[in-house]
Amino acid sequence: xxxxxxxxxxxxxxxVLFVLGLVGILTRRNLIVMFLSAELMLQGISVSLVAxxxxxxxxxxxxxxxxxxxxxxCEAAVALVFVLQAFSRTGRLDAAAWQELRDAEIPRRIDRxxxxxxxxxxxxxxxxxxxILPARDETAEPEREHV
Amino acid sequence: MIAALLPTGTTPLLVAAxxxxxxxxxLLLPQASGAxxxxxxxxxxxxxxxxxxxxxxxxxxxxxxxxxxxxLGGLGEEAAFQLVALVAIVxxxxxxxxxxxVYSAIWFALALAGVAGVLLVLxxxxxxxxxxxxxxxxxxxxxxxxxxxxxxTGMAPYDRVSNEPLLAAIAGGVLLALLTTSIGRLSADPPAxxxxxxxxxxxxxxxxxxxxxxTVPGVAAAPVAAAVVGAADPDALSADPVARLGRELFGRHLxxxxxxxxxxxxxLIGAIAVVSRGEEAGTAERGTR
Numbered sequence: 254x255x256x257x258x259x260x261x262x263x264x265x266x267x268x269v270l271f272v273l274g275l276v277g278i279l280t281r282r283n284l285i286v287m288f289l290s291a292e293l294m295l296q297g298i299s300v301s302l303v304a305x306x307x308x309x310x311x312x313x314x315x316x317x318x319x320x321x322x323x324x325x326x327c328e329a330a331v332a333l334v335f336v337l338q339a340f341s342r343t344g345r346l347d348a349a350a351w352q353e354l355r356d357a358e359i360p361r362r363i364d365r366x367x368x369x370x371x372x373x374x375x376x377x378x379x380x381x382x383x384x385i386l387p388a389r390d391e392t393a394e395p396e397r398e399h400v
Numbered sequence: 401m402i403a404a405l406l407p408t409g410t411t412p413l414l415v416a417a418x419x420x421x422x423x424x425x426x427l428l429l430p431q432a433s434g435a436x437x438x439x440x441x442x443x444x445x446x447x448x449x450x451x452x453x454x455x456x457x458x459x460x461x462x463x464x465x466x467x468x469x470x471x472l473g474g475l476g477e478e479a480a481f482q483l484v485a486l487v488a489i490v491x492x493x494x495x496x497x498x499x500x501x502v503y504s505a506i507w508f509a510l511a512l513a514g515v516a517g518v519l520l521v522l523x524x525x526x527x528x529x530x531x532x533x534x535x536x537x538x539x540x541x542x543x544x545x546x547x548x549x550x551x552x553t554g555m556a557p558y559d560r561v562s563n564e565p566l567l568a569a570i571a572g573g574v575l576l577a578l579l580t581t582s583i584g585r586l587s588a589d590p591p592a593x594x595x596x597x598x599x600x601x602x603x604x605x606x607x608x609x610x611x612x613x614x615t616v617p618g619v620a621a622a623p624v625a626a627a628v629v630g631a632a633d634p635d636a637l638s639a640d641p642v643a644r645l646g647r648e649l650f651g652r653h654l655x656x657x658x659x660x661x662x663x664x665x666x667x668l669i670g671a672i673a674v675v676s677r678g679e680e681a682g683t684a685e686r687g688t689r
Contacts, residue, residue: 266489285547
């Protein structure tokens with residue numbers, strides 16, 4: 254019998270999510286974003302498991318996804334505690350702040366050419382100062398018929 | 401409605417319905433210069449004659465869409481799947497590449513919505529809802545709380561650099577190519593072990609399996625149900641999947657469910673213990689200095 258195209262597409266989606274999470278956890282330096290990437294990998298696995306569950310027509314894969322959810326919740330709770338501890342020790346959410354723990358033969362990583370700040374600074378809205386009576390706009394008067 | 405009566409295919413009907421819907425929306429939107437005597441609020445609730453035409457067009461569009469959906473057989477599982485898969489992948493990619501961790505978490509919420517949609521299309525209703533509730537409702541909010549607690553003001557410099565982005569991207573691409581080619585080979589030539597048994601075969605294999613009714617047995621009756629669910633079930637994903645997933649969980653995997661509950665308790669106590677221990681250590685360090 255033909256391999257269902259929906260299952261095929263779902264497996265590809267699961268693979269893409271897994272690879273995205275893998276690249277994220279390899280490259281990003283922020284501890285929180287690294288954990289988000291790990292959760293993304295778990296999501297990819299969940300999609301693959303449910304696709305196989307549909308293909309085989311039983312609920313083993315879906316039951317496994319329930320346990321994946323449970324483990325993800327536990328992992329997030331414990332990991333976030335450790336992230337908070339690490340932050341309170343170093344004041345940074347930087348994974349490279351803990352490179353003293355590396356192996357002896359691995360050279361120390363030194364950041365070069367760190368961008369000083371973003372090229373585009375965020376544009377914040379300008380609020381009018383409060384407590385001043387606004388000047389009346391004569392041209393806008395006809396629009397304010399209910400005031 | 402005229403388009404629906406014509407003996408045409410589904411595609412012209414769909415196009416006509418969408419065009420009618422577009423025209424209806426355009427006509428119903430408030431505009432400065434409309435034909436048919438629409439002058440501000442004086443044209444009444446429907447906006448005069450043009451608005452009435454718009455409403456009629458909109459009703460026709462809805463009818464045409466419903467008809468086309470029925471002809472397509474439930475308006476395309478494939479189309480819905482592609483939409484939610486696109487949302488999931490775009491959200492996941494943005495999660496990884498966004499510089500600000502807060503935006504990263506919010507993009508992750510979008511990716512979760514997409515994943516939940518994929519699970520729903522695949523027929524896992526309970527898991528789709530549970531993903532939204534557990535992940536987006538609890539875990540993601542926890543991440544955001546930690547971000548708000550720990551994020552320094554402004555964007556940190558370590559958020560703007562990556563470890564070996566080129567190498568990591570190449571590695572990811574190689575892994576994705578491997579995975580997709582192996583999935584494509586599966587699709588081209590399914591192994592003999594994994595073909596779905598036809599319904600008749602399954603019925604012959606398990607003739608004594610009683611047909612599961614809609615009533616969910618209580619937890620006390622779960623071990624009895626376990627023996628029933630263990631048999632091969634060809635249309636397991638079509639009839640009342642949530643109840644059947646529950647029966648599977650509390651039947652075959654009852655011990656594992658208990659273990660998962662214990663794991664949650666251990667994680668809770670462990671997190672509290674680590675926090676309090678860390679605070680004690682911190683005060684002790686400060687005291688010795």
